[in-house]
Amino acid sequence: MDTDVPLSGRSVLIVCLAVAILATHAEAGEILSGRPQFVGAGRMIISARHLALFGIISPDPELFCSENGRPWRCGQTAQAAIESYVGSKDIYCSIELENKNGDASATCFADGKDVAAWMVSEGWAFSNRLQASRYISAEAEAKFAKRGLWRSLFNQKDFGNNDGKSP
Secondary structure, eight states, X not given: OOOOOOOOHHHHHHHHHHHHHHHHSOOTXXXXXXXXXXXXXXXXXXXXXXXXXXXXXXXXXXXXXEETTEEEOHHHHHHHHHHHHXXXXXXXEEEEEXXXXXXXXXXXXXTTEEHHHHHHHTTSSEEOTTTOSTTHHHHHHHHHHTOGGGGSBOOGGGSTXXXXXXX
């Protein structure tokens, strides 16, 4: 029995559309790379995709902290720190999670170094224990050394991506 069925023009169009739709959605393990546009300390856009750094909680850009009784823009400072760290380098991100809106959480590397690990070790983000435990010791060291946000008073509930589940 011959099982070859010729594809009609409509079938070809449907297959092409399906491939195009799948190509624009990152899946767990998919790699994205490029020069990031940071929209927060732990959030960026790469190749038109919104990504959050997986495994961390970072401050919203509008967050204020208090140091010696004086407010300072710790959210903007944290964003400036990651922008300076990454500079003009391309980064490579492996998608870990994706939500129904197409936003994703990813582990990202600049010059072979984990960007989220740098954020936590410098005190500009916290380990998100609901996603991963890999940054807990770096957080403890940053807290002990009073690096970054740890030199201030702040309310972690004010952070922009603290739900721990969705990117």
